[in-house]
Amino acid sequence: MKALFFDIDGTLIDPNIGIMHVPESVKTELQRLKNLGHKLFIATGRPKAMLNEDLLSLPMDGYILYNGGVIEVEDKVIYENKMDYELAKATCDMLEKLGSDYMLETAHHIYINPSFHELYDFFKELGMEKMFSLDFDRDEVLHRTIKVEANVKHQDYDLLEHHLEHDFGYMIKNDEHGSDHCFEFYSPTISKALAIERVLNYYQIPKKQSYGFGDGDNDIEMFNYVKHSIAMGNASAEVMAAADITTDTIENDGLAKILKVLIPS
Structure with missing residues (x-):
């Protein structure tokens, strides 16, 4: 076999x-x-x-x-391999301070606040909006989150990198991929x-x-x-x-x- x-x-x-x-x-x-x-x-x-x-x-x-x-x-x-809850929460708080759209991804579902128009509309234009759950308790979902995916504007890159270096260190992994604005955050293991x-x-x-x-x-x-x-x-x-x-x-x-x-x- x-x-x-x-x-x-x-x-x-x-x-x-x-x-x-x-x-x-x-x-x-x-x-x-x-x-x-x-x-x-x-x-x-x-x-x-x-x-x-x-x-x-x-x-x-x-x-x-x-x-x-x-x-x-x-x-x-x-x-x-779920994200640490406190790190997931801190990641989302950081993104909200930056005004960056983000979505929470768990084993079976993807959750997004529909007010995050840039990210939501991007997938809607691809005909993929049905994959999202829009009505959810953020805190509850954060306990099950595998990955946070976000749009980060170019002018916020330096601030994002500062947060990652000083507030997270090696406790969180991040990748830039796809579009110029797309970042993923997840467990380093x-x-x-x-x-x-x-x-x-x-x-x-x-x-x-x-x-x-x-x-x-x-x-x-x-x-x-x-x-x-x-x-x-x-x-x-x-x-x-x-x-x-x-x-x-x-x-x-x-x-x-x-x-x-x-x-x-």
């Missing part, structure tokens, strides 16, 4: 180049591998609330979400590699039977852990250098091609 871990953006789909749905060739290969008895997992920085029906319909055995902050196996959450290790232990699958597929910088940690690492042809040079193998690009059916080669029937 093998365990295969798949990134989403740039690997299964790529909205940046108009690939909004998983190619049928990939779906066919995933089902073939499933029928052979292998275990399949999505390994993503996204919360489950940001997985559409197309992604959720794939024959996956589980999900590594928030880059390892949540592990769900066979519809059961087996691990959560979140790790895709540790999450994969937990999944392998759960199924008692040896590490030598593990495969990771991705294209982004957050996949390098996964590549350094799994036995077999495969970069997409659309990955950066740094990501390719961290992988054992580089396949073709997503638009040239790279994932389906390499699955046929690596794990033939």
Whole structure:
């Protein structure tokens, strides 16, 4: 039995180049591998609330979400790495002082104050507003928060960095990604590699039977852990250098091609 871990953006789909749905060739290969008895997992920085029906319909055995902050196996959450409540509260208080929109992300839901128009309207324009819960008790949700995601204006970057350095130190991790204004805050102990290790232990699958597929910088940690690492042809040079193998690009059916080669029937 093998365990295969798949990134989403740039690997299964790529909205940046108009690939909004998983190619049928990939779906066919995933089902073939499933029928052979292998275990399949999505390994993503996204919360489950940001997985559409197309992604959720794939024959996956589980999900590594928030880059390892949540592990769900066979519809059961087996691990959560929640933010410390006081740090989560201090993060939100800091963002409110800056006038920055933010949302709270838990294992199953995303919460946002609808008055945070910039962030809410951004996702509404993408047709994703249904993923939000709008009526909630902030304090109660903070006890379950995995990640805080926020929009921070350029003029507030220096102030944000001052807060992070002097008020949080190494107790909180933050990443800038996506748009110019998007920051994520979460526990520094979140790790895709540790999450994969937990999944392998759960199924008692040896590490030598593990495969990771991705294209982004957050996949390098996964590549350094799994036995077999495969970069997409659309990955950066740094990501390719961290992988054992580089396949073709997503638009040239790279994932389906390499699955046929690596794990033939």
